[in-house]
Amino acid sequence: MKIQVLGPLSAAVNGMSIVPTAAKPRQILALLALYPGRVVPVPTLMEEVWGTELPQSSLTTLQTYILQLRRRLGTAMGPGVPGAAKDVLATRHGGYLLQVPSDAVDVHEYERLVAEAQQAADEGEDERASAGYREALGLWEGSALVDVRVGPILAIEVMRLEESRLVTRERRIDADLRLGRHVEVIAELTDLIARHPQHEGLHSQAMVALYRSGRQATALDVYQRLRRRLIEELGVEPAPQLQRLHQAMLAVDPRLDVLSGPRRSSTFDLYAA
Numbered sequence: 122m123k124i125q126v127l128g129p130l131s132a133a134v135n136g137m138s139i140v141p142t143a144a145k146p147r148q149i150l151a152l153l154a155l156y157p158g159r160v161v162p163v164p165t166l167m168e169e170v171w172g173t174e175l176p177q178s179s180l181t182t183l184q185t186y187i188l189q190l191r192r193r194l195g196t197a198m199g200p201g202v203p204g205a206a207k208d209v210l211a212t213r214h215g216g217y218l219l220q221v222p223s224d225a226v227d228v229h230e231y232e233r234l235v236a237e238a239q240q241a242a243d244e245g246e247d248e249r250a251s252a253g254y255r256e257a258l259g260l261w262e263g264s265a266l267v268d269v270r271v272g273p274i275l276a277i278e279v280m281r282l283e284e285s286r287l288v289t290r291e292r293r294i295d296a297d298l299r300l301g302r303h304v305e306v307i308a309e310l311t312d313l314i315a316r317h318p319q320h321e322g323l324h325s326q327a328m329v330a331l332y333r334s335g336r337q338a339t340a341l342d343v344y345q346r347l348r349r350r351l352i353e354e355l356g357v358e359p360a361p362q363l364q365r366l367h368q369a370m371l372a373v374d375p376r377l378d379v380l381s382g383p384r385r386s387s388t389f390d391l392y393a394a
Contacts, residue, residue: 122209124154124226127282128262130269134197136190141193143171144270146186151221151269155278157226162216168270171270187217215317231260236287247296254293256382261286266363294326295387305334314343318350323387332370332377340370365392 122139125131130151132139141147152169153161167179176182187210195206209220223229228243238253265282266275290313294306310327324347331340344359345366351357358364367378370394377391386393 122221122225124157124221125262126151126154126266127227127260128265129232129267130154137197137353139190139193139197141189143189147269148272148275148290149183149186151266152275152278153217154226154230155275157219157221157223157229160213160216161180161372164276166217168307169274172273173264173271174356187212191356196360220264227260228265232285233256234260239292242292242296246371247299250295251293251296251300254289254296258286258293266358284353291322291387298329298333300332303330304335306330307334312346319347319354321347321360322387325366325389325391328366329391335383337373343371360389361394362391 122132122134130140130147132150148169149166151165163183166183167175170183170186171179191206191210194209197206198209210302211218211220219299224233234253234257238257240252241247241253242250265279265286269275271279290309294310297303297306306326307330310330312322313323314320314327324343328340328343331337331343342369344363347363348359350361359367
């Protein structure tokens with residue numbers, strides 16, 4: 122079985138999709154897929170599907186959804202495999218679990234690749250780190266579970282995954298900046314700061330990329346626009362790191378031109394106290 126949650130929900134056995142068309146069974150399959158080999162308690166499944174106001178028939182209806190998923194599994198697995206669907210989508214005391222290897226689900230492959238890339242970054246191997254982050258991000262085919270109606274449990278999981286995706290992009294860009302790829306990341310950062318207009322880390326990366334590309338005035342303008350937005354919307358000044366980065370650009374600090382060095386910090390922390 123191969124399951125994808127980093128984008129539209131996809132789950133296939135022997136090349137045949139087992140993803141139901143109905144919204145609630147899709148939610149159940151998605152939630153089980155996020156925890157392969159782990160029991161998801163019945164109350165958790167119910168909260169995801171119905172929230173806190175459970176219908177009287179919720180337990181019976183949940184069992185019906187599980188049976189529907191097992192039928193789809195059984196059809197895809199083919200005849201002559203007695204009990205196989207029940208073994209894959211198994212009932213346990215108090216809940217259900219999807220008995221598949223964790224690497225059958227793309228999110229676990231993504232997390233493994235990110236961890237390997239982070240280790241490479243920690244060891245100062247920026248080329249390997251950048252390639253590893255890029256490979257991990259390449260598993261994404263859109264927003265997580267973009268075609269699944271999410272309840273309170275899946276909403277938290279989707280938020281966590283999207284935050285992880287953004288952090289991974291930041292770390293990949295940090296590695297690229299240390300490798301001197303400032304021109305190559307400008308377009309990506311322009312899009313990112315438009316999508317995340319209060320994200321100071323992304324703005325610091327955009328400022329450095331522009332400055333190192335000979336566009337000091339544009340880099341300073343990025344800072345001023347962020348500062349105005351933070352003051353108008355939140356009533357706060359940019360973080361001290363960003364203020365010091367701005368002052369360094371005004372002073373044409375030669376340290377800004379250093380692409381690599383013994384400090385494996387993020388771009389945002391170039392001028393940390």
